[in-house]
Amino acid sequence: MSASSVIPADADLPGSGWLAIDDGLSSPGGDGPGTVLDCVGPEFPDDAVVASATSPHFLRPPAALVHGVGVEFADEDAAARAEQILAARPYAECLGRAVAADLVDGADAGTVDAELLGVEVTETAVGHRAQFTGGSERGVRPVILDVVCVRVGASVGVLWCGDTPQPFPPDDRGHLVARLHTR
DSSP: OOGGGGSOOGGGSSSSOOEEOSOOEEEETTOOOHHHHTTSOTTSOGGGEEEEEEOOOEEETTTEEEEEEEEEESSHHHHHHHHHHHTSHHHHHHHHHHHHHHHHHHHHTTSOOOEEEEEEEEEOSSSEEEEEEEEETTEEEEEEEEEEEEEETTEEEEEEEEESSSOOOHHHHHHHHHHHHTO
16 A cells, blocks of 8 residues: 555545645655654654655635545554554644644734634544634634544555534544545
8 A cells, every 4th residue: 555545535535515725745755744754753663654645635615624644654563653653642732733833823924813722632433633722803713623543554644634613524534534444
């Protein structure tokens, strides 16, 4: 399995109305997507990374988001070690803070007028949920990000499904995860 086999593509998305707002990326070797590798810590088997890939950021109005990052490892043992790290609470906490910081950075750049009010991470049946609250002149709004780890063979993907003010629909998330497991 390749790194791109554990990230969402257009055909994997539930329902209709999805827009890809950017292009995904692929790279050979351990210079993979910063969002994954910045949050993993020293125990992550980065010396066994063969390739990495990111999906586009898929949006479905009014506020649903799907994005994924995949990493292919030299063997299944390295992938299993990586999965333990990527499926753990500290990783979800770091990812939640990184996504929330992107919101604040957008505000600093003048593209979004928002202020981060808090980040909370809870365990779910399929991974972790990072919830943060942003405030703007239009009011306070929770952003809910479900973080799910998917491993197929020697490849591991991290999928995040976000929405506001309600969580991403569980059936839609289940559809997406099932599609990735059956490739």
